[in-house]
Amino acid sequence: QVHLVESGGGLVNPGGSLTLSCAASGLSLSDYYMTWIRQAPGKGLEWLSYISTSGSTKIYADSVKGRLTVSRDNARNSVYLEINSLRAEDTAVYYCAVSYSSGWFDPWGQGTLVTVSS
Amino acid sequence: QSALTQPRSVSGSPGQSVTISCTGTSSDVGGYNYVSWYQQHPGKAPKLLIYVVNKRPSGVPDRFSGSKSGNTASLTISGLQADDEADYYCCSYAGSYTFVVFGGGTKLTVL
Numbered sequence: 001q002v003h004l005v006e007s008g009g010g011l012v013n014p015g016g017s018l019t020l021s022c023a024a025s026g027l028s029l030s031d032y033y034m035t036w037i038r039q040a041p042g043k044g045l046e047w048l049s050y051i052s053t054s055g056s057t058k059i060y061a062d063s064v065k066g067r068l069t070v071s072r073d074n075a076r077n078s079v080y081l082e083i084n085s086l087r088a089e090d091t092a093v094y095y096c097a098v099s100y101s102s103g104w105f106d107p108w109g110q111g112t113l114v115t116v117s118s
Numbered sequence: 119q120s121a122l123t124q125p126r127s128v129s130g131s132p133g134q135s136v137t138i139s140c141t142g143t144s145s146d147v148g149g150y151n152y153v154s155w156y157q158q159h160p161g162k163a164p165k166l167l168i169y170v171v172n173k174r175p176s177g178v179p180d181r182f183s184g185s186k187s188g189n190t191a192s193l194t195i196s197g198l199q200a201d202d203e204a205d206y207y208c209c210s211y212a213g214s215y216t217f218v219v220f221g222g223g224t225k226l227t228v229l
Contacts, residue, residue: 103211104154106166
């Protein structure tokens with residue numbers, strides 16, 4: 001069975017940084033584009049970034065461009081999201097998901113909560 | 119404000135059908151046949167229900183169907199069941215620069 005498991009969330013001070021991880025089991029991530037999506041408390045879904053199979057192509061949403069860096073380690077079957085200059089509005093559950101070129105996502109991980117507060 | 123417009127809520131009784139609309143523009147919904155729909159129960163991750171407008175992944179019941187006309191996509195759920203009570207999100211491909219846009223979500227209540 002395919003599972004994606006995010007980790008690395010937690011309470012962070014404004015202005016701080018965090019790196020989220022997404023580990024896969026039951027599938028080889030090297031065969032897939034991967035995406036990060038977030039959901040603020042009580043709000044909708046916001047696509048953030050995707051990374052190609054080799055890592056050579058990375059695309060970011062305008063709302064977060066310059067503060068996010070997506071990367072992957074296919075040998076570790078994992079994808080990462082570094083978030084810098086964290087703000088209160090970055091408080092959200094962050095999901096990783098397998099991403100298809102026509103813009104659909106399946107499966108998703110269970111999410112990891114990032115809370116930005118002093 | 120989300121890029122795609124969905125009704126905030128819809129409701130229906132068990133056994134009935136409901137339709138959730140998702141309105142965009144010619145730059146997203148109307149420009150590509152790449153609309154997907156997701157179901158999200160409280161505290162859970164979203165689950166893919168429909169992709170490329172009207173395809174169902176393995177395991178999704180045929181009670182769930184998708185369609186599109188112009189700049190508006192729709193998700194129809196027939197034979198409503200209690201477990202269908204959840205939030206539903208539409209998503210559309212929007213070109214290689216924007217990639218995708220989501221709707222604001224619709225809360226389905228099964229009466």
